[in-house]
Amino acid sequence: MSDPKIEGFDLKPGFSGMAKDTASxxxxxxxxxxxxxxxxxxxxxxxxxxSCFLISYMKGRGSTMVEWPNASEVFGLHVFGVDVPxxxxxxxxxxxITSSGTMALAVKYGYERNKKMCGWLILxxxxxxxxxxxxxAFEWSKLIHEGxxxxxxxxxxxxxxxxxxxxTGFHGTHVTFGVIFLFIYAYKTFAGHYDExxxxxxxxxxxxxxxxxxxxxxxxxxxxxxxxxxAFFYLW
Amino acid sequence: MNxxxxxEQQSTTHKIGIYLWIWGxxxxxxxxxxxxxxxxxxxxxxxxxILFFMFLKAGLIMxxxxxxxxxxxxxxxxxxxxxxxxxxxxxxxxxxxxxxxxTRFFYFVVGG
Amino acid sequence: xxxxxxxxxxxxxxxSESITSSSIGxxxxxxxxxxxPAENAEQDLYHxxxxxxxxxxCQDAKVIGVQYFLLATFTGVIGLVLSxxxxxxxxxxxxxxxxxxxxxxxxxxxxxxxxxxYFLTALFLGGFGNYLIPLMVGARDxxxxxxxxVSFWSFFVAVAVLLASFFVPGGPTGSGWTLYPPQAIxxxxxxxxxxxxLMCVSLxxxxxxxxxxxxxxxxxxxxxxxxxxxxxxxPLTVWGIFTATVLAMLAFPALLxxxxxxxxxxxxxxSFFMPTILKAGEILEYGGGSPILFxxxxxxxxxxxxxxxxxxxxGIVSDxxxxxxxxNIFGYRMMVWAIVGIGALSFFVWAHHMYVSGMNPWFGFFFxxxxxxxxxxxxxxxxxxxxxxxxxxxxxxxxxxxxxxxIVTFVNGGITGIFLGNVSVDVPLSDTYFVVAHFxxxxxxxxxxxIMGAVYHWFPLVAGRFLNETLGKWHFWLTFLGAYSIxxxxxxxxxxxxxxxxxxxxxxxxxxxxxxxxxxxxTAAFIVGAAQFILIFNIIKTLKTGKPAGxxxxxxxxxxxxxxxxxxxxxNWGEKLPVVHRWPYDxxxxxxxxxxxxxxxPPSDVKDSKVEKT
Numbered sequence: 001m002s003d004p005k006i007e008g009f010d011l012k013p014g015f016s017g018m019a020k021d022t023a024s025x026x027x028x029x030x031x032x033x034x035x036x037x038x039x040x041x042x043x044x045x046x047x048x049x050x051s052c053f054l055i056s057y058m059k060g061r062g063s064t065m066v067e068w069p070n071a072s073e074v075f076g077l078h079v080f081g082v083d084v085p086x087x088x089x090x091x092x093x094x095x096x097i098t099s100s101g102t103m104a105l106a107v108k109y110g111y112e113r114n115k116k117m118c119g120w121l122i123l124x125x126x127x128x129x130x131x132x133x134x135x136x137a138f139e140w141s142k143l144i145h146e147g148x149x150x151x152x153x154x155x156x157x158x159x160x161x162x163x164x165x166x167x168t169g170f171h172g173t174h175v176t177f178g179v180i181f182l183f184i185y186a187y188k189t190f191a192g193h194y195d196e197x198x199x200x201x202x203x204x205x206x207x208x209x210x211x212x213x214x215x216x217x218x219x220x221x222x223x224x225x226x227x228x229x230x231a232f233f234y235l236w
Numbered sequence: 237m238n239x240x241x242x243x244e245q246q247s248t249t250h251k252i253g254i255y256l257w258i259w260g261x262x263x264x265x266x267x268x269x270x271x272x273x274x275x276x277x278x279x280x281x282x283x284x285x286i287l288f289f290m291f292l293k294a295g296l297i298m299x300x301x302x303x304x305x306x307x308x309x310x311x312x313x314x315x316x317x318x319x320x321x322x323x324x325x326x327x328x329x330x331x332x333x334x335x336x337x338x339t340r341f342f343y344f345v346v347g348g
Numbered sequence: 349x350x351x352x353x354x355x356x357x358x359x360x361x362x363x364s365e366s367i368t369s370s371s372i373g374x375x376x377x378x379x380x381x382x383x384x385p386a387e388n389a390e391q392d393l394y395h396x397x398x399x400x401x402x403x404x405x406c407q408d409a410k411v412i413g414v415q416y417f418l419l420a421t422f423t424g425v426i427g428l429v430l431s432x433x434x435x436x437x438x439x440x441x442x443x444x445x446x447x448x449x450x451x452x453x454x455x456x457x458x459x460x461x462x463x464x465x466y467f468l469t470a471l472f473l474g475g476f477g478n479y480l481i482p483l484m485v486g487a488r489d490x491x492x493x494x495x496x497x498v499s500f501w502s503f504f505v506a507v508a509v510l511l512a513s514f515f516v517p518g519g520p521t522g523s524g525w526t527l528y529p530p531q532a533i534x535x536x537x538x539x540x541x542x543x544x545x546l547m548c549v550s551l552x553x554x555x556x557x558x559x560x561x562x563x564x565x566x567x568x569x570x571x572x573x574x575x576x577x578x579x580x581x582x583p584l585t586v587w588g589i590f591t592a593t594v595l596a597m598l599a600f601p602a603l604l605x606x607x608x609x610x611x612x613x614x615x616x617x618x619s620f621f622m623p624t625i626l627k628a629g630e631i632l633e634y635g636g637g638s639p640i641l642f643x644x645x646x647x648x649x650x651x652x653x654x655x656x657x658x659x660x661x662x663g664i665v666s667d668x669x670x671x672x673x674x675x676n677i678f679g680y681r682m683m684v685w686a687i688v689g690i691g692a693l694s695f696f697v698w699a700h701h702m703y704v705s706g707m708n709p710w711f712g713f714f715f716x717x718x719x720x721x722x723x724x725x726x727x728x729x730x731x732x733x734x735x736x737x738x739x740x741x742x743x744x745x746x747x748x749x750x751x752x753x754x755i756v757t758f759v760n761g762g763i764t765g766i767f768l769g770n771v772s773v774d775v776p777l778s779d780t781y782f783v784v785a786h787f788x789x790x791x792x793x794x795x796x797x798x799i800m801g802a803v804y805h806w807f808p809l810v811a812g813r814f815l816n817e818t819l820g821k822w823h824f825w826l827t828f829l830g831a832y833s834i835x836x837x838x839x840x841x842x843x844x845x846x847x848x849x850x851x852x853x854x855x856x857x858x859x860x861x862x863x864x865x866x867x868x869x870x871t872a873a874f875i876v877g878a879a880q881f882i883l884i885f886n887i888i889k890t891l892k893t894g895k896p897a898g899x900x901x902x903x904x905x906x907x908x909x910x911x912x913x914x915x916x917x918x919x920n921w922g923e924k925l926p927v928v929h930r931w932p933y934d935x936x937x938x939x940x941x942x943x944x945x946x947x948x949x950p951p952s953d954v955k956d957s958k959v960e961k962t
Contacts, residue, residue: 008384018309025578026387028570029311034491037571038563044315045559048601051322055329056641062333064636065340072273090270097266101259104301111249151617159636162618202494204392220301224294231290235273318598321695335708
């Protein structure tokens with residue numbers, strides 16, 4: 001997160017620091033926890049997965065001869081006698097960004113060893129995520145009700161439904177896993193596992209608040225992907 | 237497991253203000269990108285605005301919520317350079333779908 | 349005395365850290381040996397107690413490596429048997445009575461997929477990676493041992509699912525290892541029902557399992573090296589495996605996405621890859637999809653996959669050549685940058701597999717250019733291997749024979765690669781036996797030779813006994829000469845236009861011109877395949893009666909040979925982690941007492957050679 005102090009090693013900023021870190025022994029990412037480095041590399045790999053999905057979507061949408069449905073209308077909501085475009089999506093975005101913010105604060109309070117704040121904020125994040133998944137389920141059922149299927153839809157190109165269900169489904173799976181882990185981590189925080197340095201269930205590593213940051217990275221990544229899906233799928 | 241000295245970490249967490257600022261900015265930017273749809277901008281203006289807000293939001297999340305702004309360059313560069321492969325993939329697939337549409341139009345509509 | 353040597357040879361042992369006095373041995377040993385204190389705390393390990401936790405669900409990277417090795421070899425043997433059956437049909441049509449065209453296509457597909465993904469990738473990264481990485485960088489184990497175990501068992505399930513497809517109705521998929529839609533999932537292709545679904549499921553499991561393993565390899569190399577072990581002091585084996593793992597982490601996502609979308613096309617009748625298709629006058633339910641998208645996704649994975657197999661081979665062979673010619677590797681830094689450069693470039697060349705696919709024709713310019721650029725770092729590596737051998741004190745043992753065999757084979761396969769990288773040459777040659785010869789030479793036989801060399805080299809470490817040299821020489825010569833007998837004639841077959849993937853040649857002109865050659869190739873293939881069992885026999889024999897190897901039998905420098913016990917125990921290093929003072933290639937250093945200086949030898953122990961401050 002911020003520059004650590006390392007005995008016998010002079011940390012330099014910028015590119016010269018990068019060269020020195022890379023050339024040094026033992027570690028390349030100075031002061032970065034193993035789990036955090038792993039999460040970053042995993043997210044890099046996951047980025048490639050979502051990129052491949054979105055690139056496929058671009059290629060599929062671009063090369064179809066049938067007209068693509070107007071997302072603004074398809075995802076519109078009829079509230080109080082008014083047609084509001086993308087209302088549900090806007091709320092979902094709002095919820096996800098809210099939960100991202102609470103997660104960021106949870107990480108901060110975790111590092112300050114503020115167990116209570118950290119735990120409640122993680123719980124708030126988890127509830128935000130759960131709300132998001134619930135709204136996505138609502139959105140899916142609404143579309144299915146309107147006749148959108150992975151193999152066809154009444155609005156235009158059949159690929160619309162295919163890509164929509166696949167990509168949002170894959171993202172929703174990520175959110176769901178995130179929510180499960182958030183609840184587990186909220187429990188572990190309240191139980192004080194990170195204060196005591198209690199070992200995890202499947203590892204000999206000692207618990208530490210850095211795990212909150214690792215989970216936070218994952219959660220922010222889910223939010224990050226949503227930014228791209230929102231732009232490419234709903235607005236484009 | 238790592239030697240991270242918690243005491244050091246503790247003293248260097250960031251002020252809460254920065255997170256709240258970024259949080260607020262994300263809401264504002266999301267609202268702006270929603271407005272792009274609300275006002276039904278079309279054409280280049282729509283796309284450039286969508287992309288602009290998207291990259292700004294993504295950048296803010298990565299830089300501050302994911303702490304990349306404070307990370308050392310060794311990590312940042314390892315994470316960002318592989319994106320050139322994705323950029324190349326996107327660039328080539330754009331010209332590929334144009335070509336596919338061209339051939340489909342040429343053979344199915346025009347008739348060869 | 350030291351001055352004499354310095355000035356005459358200009359050679360410097362690469363060693364560590366601060367030198368306060370220009371003459372060594374003048375009583376400032378503490379300064380000379382200074383290596384920074386440890387950054388990482390000692391790793392706690394889970395030690396298994398029962399048979400199950402020790403040998404089956406084991407968290408020791410070395411055991412996991414051996415597990416990977418055995419399972420990959422098992423699938424490799426299945427792939428070998430499939431290739432026998434294919435060659436039987438091609439050389440002697442009708443000789444195997446049960447063999448129908450459907451069977452032939454299924455065997456081609458499974459042979460390809462097994463050999464590339466489940467054999468070579470798993471063997472190099474899972475097998476050698478797990479065994480060697482922690483030992484070579486001086487770690488106690490992989491950083492996430494539990495995840496590492498799950499990685500192997502995911503691979504196990506992936507293999508089980510893959511092999512299960514032999515027993516489902518319709519059999520395994522027969523769409524070629526590239527699995528191109530639309531034919532992969534349309535009726536009429538063998539195994540278009542359960543076969544292709546199980547193939548996709550198996551690939552997804554493999555990718556998931558590999559991701560867990562790959563994260564382990566990368567973080568172990570980047571974050572858990574021992575004191576004094578800089579990236580530029582790692583053996584090239586580790587560099588090769590490292591870069592290959594990076595490629596795998598970034599390339600497998602494309603395969604995962606492609607498999608998932610193909611599965612949805614099959615199961616839910618989506619049309620990601622399926623265009624409008626007219627079959628027997630009827631329009632199928634599919635429509636509007638893009639088959640070429642799958643090809644792009646597949647090869648965005650597929651080309652890096654070639655280097656996922658090749659780069660560990662490059663790395664390992666560099667180490668073997670250096671040790672067995674008693675010379676430092678020529679141009680170590682150049683070798684490292686070549687590995688990294690090849691890895692980076694491999695993401696920008698994928699569509700050279702698709703010149704005849706009907707993609708945007710302009711792509712030919714881009715991809716031919718980038719493809720030919722890759723020849724530069726690759727050629728650099730070949731020169732460096734040869735220059736390492738040059739005037740070396742070569743031990744012409746079995747390991748060295750495999751290395752020499754590799755260099756020759758790799759140059760052969762590489763040169764035909766330059767042919768195929770050019771659009772105008774590729775167009776007439778693609779889908780002929782020339783292509784088959786090319787990729788078998790460059791990514792089949794060549795990496796296989798390195799694997800064999802590596803087995804003979806590291807077996808004394810893993811099992812504590814030397815493999816039998818005489819049997820090894822029989823194994824080598826039969827394999828080497830046999831492999832050339834198989835693949836050299838195939839180039840000619842390609843030039844006369846014999847198409848690949850054909851069940852038989854029917855009434856074509858190739859029937860007469862190629863028949864004798866096909867018989868010859870098939871006979872050679874049977875012999876080469878059988879020769880591989882010499883190794884299995886050798887291993888079984890050695891485990892019982894082999895000559896004990898003892899510590900560091902090859903007089904190598906790298907850390908894996910310097911463990912307190914042979915074979916190394918769980919935790920690798922006993923009480924104290926090793927401290928590294930130099931690169932692993934200090935062989936035949938002028939003025940040193942022996943012809944090798946191990947990585948852990950402190951500068952104060954090395955008389956008469958100048959130490960470089962790093």
